[in-house]
Each structure stands twice: as C-alpha cells, then as structure tokens.
Amino acid sequence: MSVKIAFLSFAHMHANGWARQMLTMPKGTVEFTGIWDRDLARAKKMAKALGTKAFASREALLAKKPHGAVICSENVNHREDALACAQAGVGVMCEKPLATSVADARAMVEACRNAGVPLMTAFPCRFYGPALRLKEQIDAGEIGEVLGGVTTNHGRQPGSWFANPKLSGGGAVTDHTVHIVDLLRWLMGREFKRVYAAVGYNRFKLTRKAVGKRVLDDAGVLSLEMDGGAVFSLDCSWSRPEEYSTWGDAKVELVGTKGVARMDLFRQRLLLASSGTKRLAERCWADEKDFGIAGEFIRTLREGRPPSVSGVDGLRATEVVEAAYRSAQLGEPVALPLS
Amino acid sequence: MAGRNASDNLKIGLIGAGMIAGAHSAAYKNIPGVRLAAVWDADASRAQKIAAQHGAKVCASREELLGNVDVADICLPTPFHLENIRAAAAAGLPVICEKPLGRTLADCDAAIEACTKAKVPLLVGHVVRFFPEYSALRDIIQGGQIGEPAVIHLRRVVCSPGPAGAWYWNFEASGGCVFDTAIHDLDWVLWTLGRPASVYGLGHRDPANTRDYALLTLQWSSGIIAHLQSSWSHDGFATSFEAAGSEGLVEYDMEDAVPLKVAKIGAGAGGGGKVVPESPLAKSPYQAEIEHFIRVIREEEKARITPGEAREAVELALACLEAVADRKVVKLGKSKGSRPKATEKKKVKLGAEHPE
Known part of the structure; x- marks a missing residue:
C-alpha cells in the first residue's frame, strides 16, 4: 500500500526537498494526493513540477483522505494548517519551528493527540551521519559525562516572508534556535531549565535590506542550562554575508569528563570557485540515513507508530525560543518550563 | 629610575621559574x-634549571636577586604577584x-600604587596583543572591514x-580558567x-x-x-x-592555520607516521612582547599595555566569575578612568540600540 501524502504550502522550500526525496523512494512507497497553498499560483507550479494536482481549497485536499500532510506554510500558519489536518484525521509533519508561540505549539500537540494522528516536527539534523555517530559515542560513554558545550546554527538572512515577523513570528532566534535545541535534547536525553539570550536587531546588511522600516532580531547568543547541570551556548545569528562560502552551519562542541567532541554537521564538502560562483563556495555531500526526516514520516504513517521526532519535541524547542525572547526583553535569565 | 638605552647592559632577574x-x-x-x-624560585632545582641554560646566578632569596639586577620579571602564581x-x-x-x-582589585590597586610611587614601569604580560592573528582581527574590526561588529566569538581552551x-x-588563589585563559580574550575585547x-x-x-x-x-x-x-x-590547547x-x-581556527606539517614515517603508533605541525614566525x-617591554624600560617607546588596562581585565574577569557563580547578569559601571582615551576611539560607527 502506498502512503498518500498531501502538501500544505511551499512557502518554505524544504517541502520541495522532501517531495524529491519521496520520489526517489522505491516505487509504490509514496503517492502524492496533491498540493494546496495560500498562493495558488505556487501550488500549480509545484504540482506541475512534482507531477501531482493543485487544490484551491485546503479542506478539499484533506477530504481526499491522505495519510499524512507535509506543512511548509509560513510559521504563523502552522497552527491553523495542523489543526485542519487533525480535524480531517490526517497525520502531520510540520516544518520547524513547530509554532511561533508555546500556546500554538501546545494547541497543535493536543489537537493531534485528541484526533489520534501523528504529529512530527521536521528536525532533520538528527538523521545525518555525524549526529548519529555522536549520539552513539555519547551513549557509549566515549566522552564521559557531558559538562557542556558551544554550538552554532549560523545562517544567512533568507529574505521573503522570513523578514516579516507577522508571518515568521520572529527573526534569527525563531529560525535558528530550534535545530540545535532539539539536537542537544536528543543527544543528552534531558530538558533545558534556564535560558539567557543576548539578542541583536537589524545588525546585518542583508536584514537591513530585507526588513525596510521593520525591526527584526538577526543576532542571538543563547546561554542554556540543562537539568543535571550541563551548560551550553548557542549562536543562532543570521551572520553569514552573501560573500561567505555557504548559507551557514550547524556545529556542536561538547566537553565531557573523558573527552571532547567537535561536530561540524555539514563539513563533508568540496570548495568550489568558478566564474559561476564568483566566490569560494561550499558544495556539501553529506547524506541522510533512510531518507532522513521524510523517510521517518513515511515509516511512521505506514507502521502506525509514534514518530521518533514528535510534536512535543517541537513544543519544547518553541518553549526555548519564547523564553529567549522573554529573556532578551527582561535582560535576565528565564526559567523553564514557562509559567 | 633613570632611562636606560640600548648600549647599557640590562640585567634581568627572574622571580619564579615556572612554565611561562x-x-x-x-x-x-x-x-x-x-x-x-639571576633567578630566584622557592624551588631551587627549578631555578637551577633555567639559570644553567642562560648562565644566570641562582639566588637564595628575593632580596639577593633584587640587589643584583636592573629589571624584575615576576613569573609566579597570581597570589604572589603583589608582594x-x-x-x-x-x-x-x-x-x-x-x-x-592580581586575583583581586585590591591587589591590583596596591601593585599599581607601589609602582607609581616608585616611578617604575609596571608591564603586565597580556601577550595575546602580540599575536599577529589577534592584532589583525583588531585591525579588521577597527578599520571597518566587517562594518559594525555584531557577534564575536573567542575560544581559548x-x-x-x-x-x-x-x-x-x-580557585580563591587562581580564579580558575577565566583568570587563566579568558583573561587574554577579555583584555582583547577591552x-x-x-x-x-x-x-552573563x-x-x-x-x-x-x-x-x-x-x-x-x-x-x-x-x-x-x-x-x-x-x-x-579540554584535551589540549x-x-x-x-x-x-x-x-x-x-x-x-588555530587548527586550520598550520602551514607546515612534517610527518616521520614509522614514528607513530603501530608503525604509522607521526605528524609534527608547525606555524613558524x-x-x-x-x-615581541618582551622586546616591547625592554624598549619601554629603556624609554624608547610608550607602554602598549598600561597597568590600568591590566587592572580592568581583572575587573572584567571578576564580573564574569560573579555572573557564573550567581547565574545573573552583572552590569559594569563606568571605568575608574584608568583606560587611556586612545583605545576608546572608534573609527567604526556602532550599531542601532536595542529597540526597547
């Protein structure tokens, strides 16, 4: 039996990557039900590219009873789209961040739980080889007890709706906190208990160009304390200029009682300079295990089991983001869970 | 003391014969x-080792050393600096x-006062200022080459x-890793x-x-x-x-800035090679640091690290320790005016204030 997949929006182009991955899965694994998008023209364009149908109404698409839907709408629309899926009995894989507030994330988790449909948060980093090997080595005690570490998820200001907080919910702190927070929770098997955030606004040229008169956070260094006492920092800044060799990074340095691990998740790369690239450009050749997060979504739906990366994982990461903004406003650390 | 020039033979007395x-x-x-x-150390064998390398005299006491040299170079654990x-x-x-x-501001103040009173230079070894990569970073930032600085990372492990x-x-004596490694980066940011x-x-x-x-x-x-x-x-520097x-x-990244690696075949474990990386200067x-100090002592140039700046690095390190200990944000008041104006001058326009 093929797993039937619907796509709710291509506002975030990760949907395209996952759709392409699904197309490479063995024949008969996945069947596309169709695409709905608040931008109908984009739905039509993507439907043509992916060999499926565009729908003018989300409810009409969900009424076709797909097994699951991939939500890649603008961040603030995640909640509405997920709730529609829950109501239609359709499983959800939602692009990160799961939501732009803890309240929204909680509503999504509850709606899916009540409807008995799986809710996944798209945290693909967990499926890359270096992350899987790091987890194996931590679990095997190779670096002893982890005391703390320094992490970064740098990026380049992505433009379009990302620069509009009414659609994105926020800037770099919203966009680039959650991957690493999820990785650390997964690697350590513990929750964060306190957050301090140093946040900068309109610090980088690309942001200034993109936001016009708006103010948007584009620099952030978070200090994170975990249950059990480990201490971490996370730089989520959109600090890569256009001239840099790549979009950004995901790096984790962990200091343990018996060793130190330094992971640069996308370091499997070539460096290319050409008249086409105009600069030294990285070409990453890292791969994802078992079709990554997209594969996990398909297996979850086919096997009728809970996903390994859940809505609650998305909720916990959203909580750290909200705490970070609150901390930046107060100029003080903020305790979790948020009251 | 009177100015000395290059023709004088300057005798250095080393107080403390440890690592540095x-x-x-x-x-x-x-x-x-x-x-x-001359060398003096509470551990005479350590003093003997360095003295032998340089044909210096091992002194039995600090007083003996001070009576036989022109410059005192103190390479002792922090709590012994002041006396x-x-x-x-x-x-x-x-x-x-x-x-x-010093480990405390009181120690720093007393040290500065003693040298001011005696009209002798006090030259503190914030050597990172003499590392070409760190002075180049400063030049790049102050020259506006990255625009207004936004997020800076400094790692010293x-x-x-x-x-x-x-x-x-x-910890009460040393101040831990913050007073040992971060102090260099704190001095650099100041x-x-x-x-x-x-x-925080x-x-x-x-x-x-x-x-x-x-x-x-x-x-x-x-x-x-x-x-x-x-x-x-960590596992190493x-x-x-x-x-x-x-x-x-x-x-x-220091690990990437290695222009020379020489591998000896068979010298490693299991018959493999052993690589010796080098970054020769x-x-x-x-x-560079010691030559600068000597030129200052000879009154050929002004000190690039003032005692007030060394004190301010300690002040900032103490604020860091307080923040870490209490898990709180420590606000820094105005400096006590020891920082020379020149280093505050900015060629770079600074960024927008926080919007609140």
Missing part, C-alpha cells in the same frame, strides 16, 4: 644588551609581571593545568571594543576532578555581543575566533 618563565628567558636571550642575570611587585618597586626596579595582574591540589585548582555594559555566564567547576569550564556572554550598549569559551577541561559584522565576517609573540 621559559618563554620569557628564551626571549631575553635574543635581545642585544639584555641578559638573564613581589612591591618588593621590586621598593628596590627601584622596573617590573614585568605575568598576567593576571586548554587541558587541566595540573593535578588536583596544584595551586591552579585553588583593547578592541572598550568596556562592555554587562556580562555559565560554568562548570569541579577542582577535585580537575575540570573548569566557562561560557561568557558580554554585551555592549551599542548592541555588540561577544561570546567567550574558556576551559581547563586551542584557540579560535570569529567576528561577524554588518558588512562581513572574519574567522580563524620570524618573531614569536612572547619575543
């Missing part, structure tokens, strides 16, 4: 008209002192400096960006198991954020930095 003393004495050897004349600075100043000798100047019970692991408005920090300290670790976040009222990783919990600004980015940063 080796780097200092090697530097003196390369400077014409300067020679390591030795006082003794050297009282003897009218210019003082070179390893960083940090090392393995445990000694077994449990070594003086380093007496030198480059001026005084931050606040400090997290850390892990376990002297019984020889682990100390600190993550420090500094914020300036202009919006600049600096993040420092300081560690005595490593530094790296990155500065991102409105118009650009600059990054450095015509003049080591320690050499």
Whole structure:
C-alpha cells in the first residue's frame, strides 16, 4: 500500500526537498494526493513540477483522505494548517519551528493527540551521519559525562516572508534556535531549565535590506542550562554575508569528563570557485540515513507508530525560543518550563 | 629610575621559574644588551634549571636577586604577584609581571600604587596583543572591514593545568580558567571594543576532578555581543575566533592555520607516521612582547599595555566569575578612568540600540 501524502504550502522550500526525496523512494512507497497553498499560483507550479494536482481549497485536499500532510506554510500558519489536518484525521509533519508561540505549539500537540494522528516536527539534523555517530559515542560513554558545550546554527538572512515577523513570528532566534535545541535534547536525553539570550536587531546588511522600516532580531547568543547541570551556548545569528562560502552551519562542541567532541554537521564538502560562483563556495555531500526526516514520516504513517521526532519535541524547542525572547526583553535569565 | 638605552647592559632577574618563565628567558636571550642575570624560585632545582641554560646566578632569596639586577620579571602564581611587585618597586626596579595582574582589585590597586610611587614601569604580560592573528582581527574590526561588529566569538581552551591540589585548582588563589585563559580574550575585547555594559555566564567547576569550564556572554550598549569559551577541561590547547559584522565576517581556527606539517614515517603508533605541525614566525609573540617591554624600560617607546588596562581585565574577569557563580547578569559601571582615551576611539560607527 502506498502512503498518500498531501502538501500544505511551499512557502518554505524544504517541502520541495522532501517531495524529491519521496520520489526517489522505491516505487509504490509514496503517492502524492496533491498540493494546496495560500498562493495558488505556487501550488500549480509545484504540482506541475512534482507531477501531482493543485487544490484551491485546503479542506478539499484533506477530504481526499491522505495519510499524512507535509506543512511548509509560513510559521504563523502552522497552527491553523495542523489543526485542519487533525480535524480531517490526517497525520502531520510540520516544518520547524513547530509554532511561533508555546500556546500554538501546545494547541497543535493536543489537537493531534485528541484526533489520534501523528504529529512530527521536521528536525532533520538528527538523521545525518555525524549526529548519529555522536549520539552513539555519547551513549557509549566515549566522552564521559557531558559538562557542556558551544554550538552554532549560523545562517544567512533568507529574505521573503522570513523578514516579516507577522508571518515568521520572529527573526534569527525563531529560525535558528530550534535545530540545535532539539539536537542537544536528543543527544543528552534531558530538558533545558534556564535560558539567557543576548539578542541583536537589524545588525546585518542583508536584514537591513530585507526588513525596510521593520525591526527584526538577526543576532542571538543563547546561554542554556540543562537539568543535571550541563551548560551550553548557542549562536543562532543570521551572520553569514552573501560573500561567505555557504548559507551557514550547524556545529556542536561538547566537553565531557573523558573527552571532547567537535561536530561540524555539514563539513563533508568540496570548495568550489568558478566564474559561476564568483566566490569560494561550499558544495556539501553529506547524506541522510533512510531518507532522513521524510523517510521517518513515511515509516511512521505506514507502521502506525509514534514518530521518533514528535510534536512535543517541537513544543519544547518553541518553549526555548519564547523564553529567549522573554529573556532578551527582561535582560535576565528565564526559567523553564514557562509559567 | 633613570632611562636606560640600548648600549647599557640590562640585567634581568627572574622571580619564579615556572612554565611561562621559559618563554620569557628564551626571549631575553635574543635581545642585544639584555641578559638573564639571576633567578630566584622557592624551588631551587627549578631555578637551577633555567639559570644553567642562560648562565644566570641562582639566588637564595628575593632580596639577593633584587640587589643584583636592573629589571624584575615576576613569573609566579597570581597570589604572589603583589608582594613581589612591591618588593621590586621598593628596590627601584622596573617590573614585568605575568598576567593576571592580581586575583583581586585590591591587589591590583596596591601593585599599581607601589609602582607609581616608585616611578617604575609596571608591564603586565597580556601577550595575546602580540599575536599577529589577534592584532589583525583588531585591525579588521577597527578599520571597518566587517562594518559594525555584531557577534564575536573567542575560544581559548586548554587541558587541566595540573593535578588536583596544584595551586591552579585553588580557585580563591587562581580564579580558575577565566583568570587563566579568558583573561587574554577579555583584555582583547577591552583593547578592541572598550568596556562592555554587562556580562552573563555559565560554568562548570569541579577542582577535585580537575575540570573548569566557562561560557561568557558580554554585551555592549551599542548592541555588540561577544561570546567567550574558556576551559581547563579540554584535551589540549586551542584557540579560535570569529567576528561577524554588518558588512562581513572574519574567522580563524588555530587548527586550520598550520602551514607546515612534517610527518616521520614509522614514528607513530603501530608503525604509522607521526605528524609534527608547525606555524613558524620570524618573531614569536612572547619575543615581541618582551622586546616591547625592554624598549619601554629603556624609554624608547610608550607602554602598549598600561597597568590600568591590566587592572580592568581583572575587573572584567571578576564580573564574569560573579555572573557564573550567581547565574545573573552583572552590569559594569563606568571605568575608574584608568583606560587611556586612545583605545576608546572608534573609527567604526556602532550599531542601532536595542529597540526597547
């Protein structure tokens, strides 16, 4: 039996990557039900590219009873789209961040739980080889007890709706906190208990160009304390200029009682300079295990089991983001869970 | 004391013959008209070792040493800096002192007062200013090449400096990894960006198991954020930095900046090769630092590190320790005016204030 997949929006182009991955899965694994998008023209364009149908109404698409839907709408629309899926009995894989507030994330988790449909948060980093090997080595005690570490998820200001907080919910702190927070929770098997955030606004040229008169956070260094006492920092800044060799990074340095691990998740790369690239450009050749997060979504739906990366994982990461903004406003650390 | 010039033979007295003393004495050897004349250390065998290398005299007491040299170079654990600075100043000798100047501001103030009163230079070894990569980073930022600086990372990690019970692991005496490694980066940020408005920090300290670790976040009222990783919990020494600004980015990792690697076939474990990496410089940063100190003592140039600046690095390190200990934001008031105006001058327009 093929797993039937619907796509709710291509506002975030990760949907395209996952759709392409699904197309490479063995024949008969996945069947596309169709695409709905608040931008109908984009739905039509993507439907043509992916060999499926565009729908003018989300409810009409969900009424076709797909097994699951991939939500890649603008961040603030995640909640509405997920709730529609829950109501239609359709499983959800939602692009990160799961939501732009803890309240929204909680509503999504509850709606899916009540409807008995799986809710996944798209945290693909967990499926890359270096992350899987790091987890194996931590679990095997190779670096002893982890005391703390320094992490970064740098990026380049992505433009379009990302620069509009009414659609994105926020800037770099919203966009680039959650991957690493999820990785650390997964690697350590513990929750964060306190957050301090140093946040900068309109610090980088690309942001200034993109936001016009708006103010948007584009620099952030978070200090994170975990249950059990480990201490971490996370730089989520959109600090890569256009001239840099790549979009950004995901790096984790962990200091343990018996060793130190330094992971640069996308370091499997070539460096290319050409008249086409105009600069030294990285070409990453890292791969994802078992079709990554997209594969996990398909297996979850086919096997009728809970996903390994859940809505609650998305909720916990959203909580750290909200705490970070609150901390930046107060100029003080903020305790979790948020009251 | 009266100014000395290059034709004088300058006799250096080394007080303390520990690790850093080796780097200092090697530097003196390369400077014409300067020679390591005397060494004193509570551990006579250590003093003997360095003295033998340089044909210097081993002194039985500090007083004997001070009576036989022109300059005192203090390479002792931090808690012993003040009494030795006082003794050297009282003897009218210019003082070179390893960083940090002191463990407390009271010690720093007393040391500065003693040298001011005796009218002798007090030269503190914030050697990172003489590392070409760090001065280049400063030039890039101050020259506006990355626009307005936004987020700066400075990483300085090392393995445990000694077994449990070594003086380093007496936190009240040493100040831990923040006073040992971060102090260099704190001096660099003060030198480059001026005084931050606040400090926040997290850390892990376990002297019984020889682990100390600190993550420090500094914020300036202009919006600049600096993040420092300081560690005595790593596998070896490593530094790296990155500065991102409105118009650009600059990054450095010591592990990537290795222009020469020579591998000896068969010298490694299991018959494999053993690689010896090198980053040779015509003049080591320690050499450059000590030569500068000698020129200051000879009154050929002004001190590039003032005692007030060394004190301010300690002040900032203390704020970091307070932030880490109490898990709170420590706000820094105005400096006590010891920082010379020149270093506060900014060629770079600073960023927008926080919108609130």
